[in-house]
Amino acid sequence: MTALVLLDHENGHIKKAALSAVTAAADLGEVHGLVVGDASVAQAAASIAGVTRVLHAQGAAYEHFLAEPLASLIVSLASQYDHIIAAANAVGRNVLPRVAALLDVQPIPDVVAVIEKDTFIRPIYAGNALATVRSTDAKKVLTIRGVAFDAAATQGGSATIENVADEKGTEADFSRFEAVHLTDSKRPDLEAARVVVSGGRGMQSEEKFHILDPLADILGAAIGASRAAVDAGFVSNECQIGQTGRIVAPELYMAFGISGAIQHLAGMKDSRVIVAVNKDPEAPIFQAADYGMVADLFDVVPQLVTALTKS
Ligand SMILES: Cc1cc2nc3c(=O)[nH]c(=O)nc-3n(C[C@H](O)[C@H](O)[C@H](O)COP(=O)(O)OP(=O)(O)OC[C@H]3O[C@@H](n4cnc5c(N)ncnc54)[C@H](O)[C@@H]3O)c2cc1C
Numbered sequence: 001m002t003a004l005v006l007l008d009h010e011n012g013h014i015k016k017a018a019l020s021a022v023t024a025a026a027d028l029g030e031v032h033g034l035v036v037g038d039a040s041v042a043q044a045a046a047s048i049a050g051v052t053r054v055l056h057a058q059g060a061a062y063e064h065f066l067a068e069p070l071a072s073l074i075v076s077l078a079s080q081y082d083h084i085i086a087a088a089n090a091v092g093r094n095v096l097p098r099v100a101a102l103l104d105v106q107p108i109p110d111v112v113a114v115i116e117k118d119t120f121i122r123p124i125y126a127g128n129a130l131a132t133v134r135s136t137d138a139k140k141v142l143t144i145r146g147v148a149f150d151a152a153a154t155q156g157g158s159a160t161i162e163n164v165a166d167e168k169g170t171e172a173d174f175s176r177f178e179a180v181h182l183t184d185s186k187r188p189d190l191e192a193a194r195v196v197v198s199g200g201r202g203m204q205s206e207e208k209f210h211i212l213d214p215l216a217d218i219l220g221a222a223i224g225a226s227r228a229a230v231d232a233g234f235v236s237n238e239c240q241i242g243q244t245g246r247i248v249a250p251e252l253y254m255a256f257g258i259s260g261a262i263q264h265l266a267g268m269k270d271s272r273v274i275v276a277v278n279k280d281p282e283a284p285i286f287q288a289a290d291y292g293m294v295a296d297l298f299d300v301v302p303q304l305v306t307a308l309t310k311s
Pocket of ligand 1 (some may be wrong): 199200201202203225227229240241242243244245246256257258259260261262263264267277279280283295296297298
């Protein structure tokens with residue numbers, strides 16, 4: 001059995017979630033990695049522990065991980081593979097359903113455990129139940145939840161690198177990259193952060209949301225938010241945590257003014273320690289929290305910042 005893992009990358013670094021996908025793939029047999037773009041990333045991929053072969057494709061069409069050319073490339077390589085795997089992040093969620101459709105198989109998204117070569121566990125109902133899924137498809141197309149698997153070591157491997165390209169995919173056809181608008185932030189990436197400081201509708205406004213900044217600075221934390229806070233325009237979309245946002249499992253998750261709807265819990269309930277501050281003692285977030293404080297966040301946050309600054 002051999003698995004092909006799409007190793008998506010940013011700023012020259014293979015994403016942590018893709019490294020977790022390598023760990024999941026290693027449970028299934030031999031692991032090959034697919035890198036599109038920069039040759040230096042292919043070199044880095046060759047050092048990943050457990051990867052025995054790196055397929056490297058260059059071409060303008062692949063530069064921005066557009067689903068159409070990338071899916072075409074993966075399908076052109078698929079005959080050699082039993083499993084086609086990517087991280088359950090924006091790239092994997094965009095590309096792999098298309099791969100599955102082109103191969104006429106059922107994709108299995110958000111895998112959190114590999115039971116056997118054809119049997120996987122994935123959350124359903126916003127993470128309130130775990131489904132064990134057995135696939136009878138000849139090829140299994142999976143996305144992997146990064147928080148459920150350790151990242152593969154970036155050193156220790158010595159894979160061969162082979163250049164591959166799909167003629168059809170090297171030129172963009174019916175999709176093309178226009179522009180990317182990124183928020184310039186020095187904070188850690190939400191999915192990789194050890195600490196996440198998160199705010200909800202209780203933050204009241206975009207301006208008041210910034211009360212969390214000094215706390216996040218002291219803790220070296222990423223900033224997260226509930227969907228209500230995002231919808232209200234307090235913070236940008238990429239901060240949203242939950243069923244329709246990002247999935248995080250940091251060592252410490254601090255929720256301020258978040259009620260704890262199941263759709264929010266679906267994105268953070270696997271955090272190691274959850275701290276909640278909410279002025280409503282009945283807020284459901286307290287059922288998920290390890291430490292809860294019934295208080296006004298606008299009193300608590302400045303006090304926390306003062307106490308942490310002194311310590
Ligand atoms: C299909 C679907 C998908 C969804 N996906 C997501 C998702 O991915 N992520 C997500 O977060 N939501 C998601 N939602 C929305 C979700 O159901 C909730 O509406 C949302 O999480 C509520 O956000 P909130 O807790 O910030 O707001 P509210 O539920 O309004 O809670 C605000 C909380 O702030 C507290 N508060 C107010 N003022 C203060 C204060 N001064 N100090 C302390 N506490 C205070 C209140 O007591 C209250 O508990 C989804 C919903 C649907 C239907």
